[in-house]
Amino acid sequence: MRRLYLALVMVLALSIAPDAARKVRVVTTTNDLKWAAEQIGGDRVEVVALMHPLQNPHTVQPRPSFVVQLNRADLLIRIGLDYEETWLPPLVEESRNPKIRRGGIGDVDASIGIPLLEIPQGRVTREQGEVHIWGNPHYWLDPENMKIIAQNIAEGLKRVDPAGASVYERNLRRLEQEMDNLLDETLKLAAPLRGEKFVAYHTTWSYLANRYGFRIIGYLEPKPGIPPSASHLADLILRMRQEKVKVIVKEPFYENRIPNMVAQRTGAKVVELCPTVGGEKGTETYPKLMRHILAKLVNAVKEAK
Ligand SMILES: [Zn+2]
Numbered sequence: 001m002r003r004l005y006l007a008l009v010m011v012l013a014l015s016i017a018p019d020a021a022r023k024v025r026v027v028t029t030t031n032d033l034k035w036a037a038e039q040i041g042g043d044r045v046e047v048v049a050l051m052h053p054l055q056n057p058h059t060v061q062p063r064p065s066f067v068v069q070l071n072r073a074d075l076l077i078r079i080g081l082d083y084e085e086t087w088l089p090p091l092v093e094e095s096r097n098p099k100i101r102r103g104g105i106g107d108v109d110a111s112i113g114i115p116l117l118e119i120p121q122g123r124v125t126r127e128q129g130e131v132h133i134w135g136n137p138h139y140w141l142d143p144e145n146m147k148i149i150a151q152n153i154a155e156g157l158k159r160v161d162p163a164g165a166s167v168y169e170r171n172l173r174r175l176e177q178e179m180d181n182l183l184d185e186t187l188k189l190a191a192p193l194r195g196e197k198f199v200a201y202h203t204t205w206s207y208l209a210n211r212y213g214f215r216i217i218g219y220l221e222p223k224p225g226i227p228p229s230a231s232h233l234a235d236l237i238l239r240m241r242q243e244k245v246k247v248i249v250k251e252p253f254y255e256n257r258i259p260n261m262v263a264q265r266t267g268a269k270v271v272e273l274c275p276t277v278g279g280e281k282g283t284e285t286y287p288k289l290m291r292h293i294l295a296k297l298v299n300a301v302k303e304a305k
Helices: 002-021 031-044 064-072 088-094 143-160 162-189 206-212 230-242 257-266 286-304
Strands: 024-028 045-049 075-078 107-109 197-200 215-219 247-250 269-272
Touching: 024 031, 024 064, 024 143, 031 045, 031 075, 031 143, 031 162, 031 286, 064 088, 075 143, 107 143, 143 162, 143 206, 162 206, 162 286, 206 215, 206 286, 215 230, 230 257, 247 257, 247 286, 257 269, 269 286
Parallel strands: 024 045, 024 075, 075 107, 197 215, 197 247, 247 269
Antiparallel strands: none
């Protein structure tokens, strides 16, 4: 009888233990958020990112596996604003996981507290395909903003896993220090970019330009999300010639034909840059990504002179 009792106790203990020791399941939309969640969560979390780093974030085609991941999630970390607006809310609904519904205990909007750029004046709708209707959501390419993202993630982790609060706090302090160091280092690295003028395909680089002191004087898209038009490109080519812009920045997921055509007519060079962790070789972490992007831009500026 006593042996049976012991066996029963052991079975019970075993059935409880894995759950108590189980990791916090975190789902992020982007790889940049995944990196941040792993820094703050450490051993206590397992993190999955839904989007591929080489995917255009504004035209995400959700896969059935997304719903499965969302259903199992303790925490969902998203960029917010209108970044995931077209595809994520229906999937969250479908996942039947009340924790990660908007405002739920496991819902983290990483944009809370970010000083936003390019908040539209007046009414903007998505009718014509325009995006960024609540301001520019590409805010992570600035170490100061990464600190705010990490604070939001730490708050979310503490809500769903209060037992890990001291670990999350400690990791947050460490990441904040790391970001301060990264900013010092990259400001030096990016010094040759100060005052430089670029043209880009999409408004992905505004926060980067703002932090490191260069300017994007025009875009191939007439408005974020609206494809280039002939009249807009004619104006842009004129301005590029007047202002002697020698570098066009484009993401790998935009087509090449138009950037190459504009480059040909202006004598500029197209530089391909992925704004997300893991999109290119040597960008497996956020600090590596920042160094990679800035070094590539510095190189492009030097080559153009
Ligand atoms: Zn965008």
